[in-house]
Amino acid sequence: MCVIRRLVQAPVFVVLLSSGFHAHAYGPLGHEIVGAIADRKLAGTPTAEKIKTLLDGIPLERASLIADDIKSWDKRGPDDVRGIHLRDYPKIEQQLHDFWNANPPSPDASDTTPSHHWMHYTDVPVLNAEKYSDGKRGRGNWDVVHTIPYCIGVLRGEIPEDNPRKITKTIALILLAHCAGDIHQPLHVGAEYFNEEGEAIDPDRGATGLGDEGGNALSLVQNPAAGRPRHYYHSFHGYWDLDTVRNLTIGTPDEVPKEQRESVYASAKEKLIANFVANEPKNWRTSGDLKTWTEQWANEILPIAREAHTRVQFRHVHREEKDGRVFAKGEAHEIGTGYLDWSTQVVGDELH
Incomplete structure (x- = not known):
């Protein structure tokens, strides 16, 4: 829980402070909130200056989106002009090209040439209560649990910058x-598995x-409640990435018309950020060696991931094949009511 405090106090920033390096959380809305609060918590500190140097002045609110932005290159490569680019930051743009080319989203991806997509998640089975280290399925050497410590190693200087992953x-x-x-x-941590x-x-x-x-690969179907009709979400994962954060921020999981978004989101987002900056939650710190923190975080979120599925x-779950992938596709129907309120509370706790 408390991703913002951990982002500010833990791996990335503690590493920069303690490593001797002296160089000159969700969908876009959720990641922007995390980055914006980190920007404010760090403002005026030496750490902020080091981050500013590394990112050439790009604020964390914007930088938090870049790892997803480069997915726009996946079909045609990083030279595709239709993708999202950082033209005003040519050195960072080139580093992103090198990183994407070293970790392409290929059906032939492996531990030696992983997909950059793998670095965003791990798929620990949630049918039974288990921890990350209890099994093998869904985990990998380049999942999010392993990627974060690798990045810490790079920032600490323990792993050279000219590494095979181009990180x-x-x-x-x-x-x-x-x-x-x-x-x-x-x-992003727990997943369900099905038989034939x-x-x-x-x-x-x-x-x-x-x-x-x-x-x-699952659609979420929520039952009608409190004046809200039965609702169908195309993606169970997308619901957690987008709709929960939207509900937390503007009070509805439904997207507003494009022409109204700026006026609707700006004040609501600012209010949420200010509240999170001003009010620090309890018991958010992680103990032990930095390299163990991500597994601890995964183990903390797994019971919540399991409840999200129970x-x-x-x-209507069935076998599906697409682009060389074989997976289970179907629907997840809410049992009773209250899923929206519960999931929104979870997201608020995790983002804070």
């Missing part, structure tokens, strides 16, 4: 600003099973 200190900071949010999103009959199983206990791609009933 420089700048790229490490960009990844950390983003992945610190991802690892606190329940469906569409029944939920635990692949760490014998059966292989088909994964739901972190909820991306509060729904799976229907």
Whole structure:
């Protein structure tokens, strides 16, 4: 929990302060909130100056989105003019090109040439209560639990910047600003697995099973409640990334018309950020060696990820194949009511 405090006090910034280096959390809205609060908490500190140097002045509010932005290069490569680019920051743009090329999103991705997508999540089975280290399925050497410590190693100077993954200190900071949010999103850590009959199983206990791609292959159906009609979300994962944060910020999970977004979001987002900056939650600190922190964070979020799945009933789950991937596709139907309120509270706790 408390991703913002951990982002400010923990891996990325503590590393910069203690390493001797002297160089001259969700969808876009959630990551921007995390980055904006970190910017404000660090304002006027030596750490802020070091970050400013590494990012060439890009604020963390903006930098927190870059790891997702480069996914716009996935179909046509980093030279595609239609993708999102940092033209005003040519050195960072080149480092991002090198990073993407070293970690392309290929069906042939492996531990030696991983996909940069892997670095955003881990898919620990949630059918039974378990911790990250209890099994193998869904975990990997380049999942979010391993990527964050690797970036810490780069920032500390323990791993050279000219590494096979092309994670420089700048790229490490960009990844950390983003992945610190991802690892606190329940469906970036836990996933459900199914057999060929569409029944939920635990692949760490014998059966292989088909994964739901972190909820991306499931649609969420919420029951009508308190004047709100039955609602269908195309992606269970997307609901947690986007709709919960929107509900927390503007009081509705529904997107507002494009022409109204600036006026609706600006004041609501500012109010939320100011509240989070002013009010520090209790018991947010992580103990032990920095290299163990991400596994601790994963273990903290796994019970919540499990509850996110036990509060729904799976229907019409079947085998699906697409672009060389085989996965379980279906629907997750809310059991009873209250999922929206509960999930919004979870996101508020995690972002804070």
